[in-house]
Amino acid sequence: MxxxxxxxxxxxxxxxxxxxxxxxxYTTAFTTAVTLLTKAQQEGRxxxxxxxxxxxxxxxxxxxxxxxxxxxSAHLFFQLVSKRYERGSLLITSNRSVGEWGEVFGDTVVAxxxxxxxxxxxxxxxxxGDSYRLMEKRRSGLxxxxxxxxxxxxxxxxxxxN
Numbered sequence: 001m002x003x004x005x006x007x008x009x010x011x012x013x014x015x016x017x018x019x020x021x022x023x024x025x026y027t028t029a030f031t032t033a034v035t036l037l038t039k040a041q042q043e044g045r046x047x048x049x050x051x052x053x054x055x056x057x058x059x060x061x062x063x064x065x066x067x068x069x070x071x072x073s074a075h076l077f078f079q080l081v082s083k084r085y086e087r088g089s090l091l092i093t094s095n096r097s098v099g100e101w102g103e104v105f106g107d108t109v110v111a112x113x114x115x116x117x118x119x120x121x122x123x124x125x126x127x128x129g130d131s132y133r134l135m136e137k138r139r140s141g142l143x144x145x146x147x148x149x150x151x152x153x154x155x156x157x158x159x160x161x162n
């Protein structure tokens with residue numbers, strides 16, 4: 001798992017690991033967590049999508065926690081994690097700490113069950129720092145050396161004043 005605030009390179013690193021896995025001959029799939037969880041429900045092909053995402057040696061689920069998940073999505077994610085448990089690698093990126101996953105899934109029992117399986121054989125890498133996306137804005141003086149969250153708040157308040 002790669003955990004950290006927006007813009008610190010979690011997705012970039014996960015894509016690099018995915019490319020390396022492909023070059024080494026491993027089947028790999030990349031999707032955002034929301035796409036993974038909502039597309040199957042919307043298409044009415046839940047079992048088919050679970051089977052599809054259960055097959056690759058490496059599944060990358062990007063941006064878990066950026067958008068709230070419905071109870072149905074939380075249960076679907078649990079099914080996916082259970083299906084892949086000890087059968088294939090799952091790389092997750094999230095802007096939320098594992099302690100906040102009860103809120104992410106809207107159910108602490110489901111979050112605990114998911115984390116129990118995920119953390120058993122995992123490496124959790126927490127990335128700290130400011131957003132790379134805002135680096136150029138800081139250099140130009142448009143945004144101070146504040147964290148991304150503060151810069152976004154600053155940007156919103158400036159926009160409202162204008």
